[in-house]
Amino acid sequence: MSINPLEQLRQQLAEFAAARDWDQFHSPKNLSMALIAEVAELIEHFQWLTPEQSEQLSPEQRQAVSYELADIFIYLIRLSDKLNVDLMTVTQEKIKINDSRYPIALAKGSARRATEYLEQKQDVKS
Amino acid sequence: MSINPLEQLRQQLAEFAAARDWDQFHSPKNLSMALIAEVAELIEHFQWLTPEQSEQLSPEQRQAVSYELADIFIYLIRLSDKLNVDLMTVTQEKIKINDSRYPIALAKGSARRATEYLEQKQDVKS
Amino acid sequence: MSINPLEQLRQQLAEFAAARDWDQFHSPKNLSMALIAEVAELIEHFQWLTPEQSEQLSPEQRQAVSYELADIFIYLIRLSDKLNVDLMTVTQEKIKINDSRYPIALAKGSARRATEYLEQKQDVKS
């Protein structure tokens, strides 16, 4: 009988925080700040690189970047947990919405198109 | 024979991008920007709320927030894929690092302690 | 004959970058990434504090925070310069727009009102 790996991770991180009595600090507001701070550490790795250079990281850079991705994932799981959101379920819902919002025929292969669609997304965002 | 749900999501999003010819825009640099922009949309929901209010969202707010979490997850999976990083594996590695970095006996129940540990984390970060 | 202090700062920072041959890295795209990374360093100072605690920083915290504000200002001036934007002029224009967007009679004293107005701002943003 296997447990969903996301559910397993959620439990693991909840126990990690509980053992340290950190739930008092983990309001959604605070966790959203911690989350964006972690993403910014990722940004720092890429800010002076060209897009092409960002695709060819050294092993050391790639290792460092992968730990930033892990930190982001940790706070994302934690935040979803505190909000009682089933991350995989809402993601599948959101992919369906994106699918109708960016129809293949229209969105295909144009940066400009992609940008326009993003602006459109702004307008309808909840 | 079941497929790991994260691996399944990775494939699904890779196909979504490929069908729209978006890989040309999806360098790690660009994806890191798209990722932080999504986290900022989450931040906007919480910026004027107290930490306590952020724990008691209305059903409409919670729905909107959950879609932001989905967008963050989508770009995180996409970015990990483009960097050939196995997100679950590095996350388990990172949790072990965090466990030794924030020992329960020292980190327990103090915001100040938590902050100091975060600063320490800055110093040793790769 | 006095020089505008913002114009003086712009020149000073342009010379700082030119002396280091950094203009090649200072595209608006790259500078926007550097800017958000600096703001995230500010966020880290506040993420585990309550709103009230963030108003009562220790002298050491306040000093550290003030240097983050400086870094943000530096990149903001630099980015405006590279885009040939007169920051003070567009700010006065934007304040006029905000003034009509958030009329005193309607916006006064309600977080909810403030939030609604922010959402309205999303819809009309250019």
Place this chain on the structure above:
Amino acid sequence: MSINPLEQLRQQLAEFAAARDWDQFHSPKNLSMALIAEVAELIEHFQWLTPEQSEQLSPEQRQAVSYELADIFIYLIRLSDKLNVDLMTVTQEKIKINDSRYPIALAKGSARRATEYLEQKQDVKS
């Protein structure tokens, strides 16, 4: 007798907030969140552009971007005000620190050098 334009802007924005009874929401914590959300709106303009494209915005894009810069400036001034920080003074102090941290002879013209210096900056940051 001229007033410093930054001081004038500070007063103007303080009155804008006071007239709307918004000081209750403008804790440094909350303002740091509003600030990063504005920077993210800037990021969205650049995320799918190449660094070169970000230097050649259309008049419409440049106008939109300039209002984002204004919003960032507004929150930066507001935050400095709430923290009683004299933004111009700390910025001049910070430039002196940066000057000794990135000596021209060493930092000149190398992205790699720039990155290393940034990492060094991480280590010593307060």
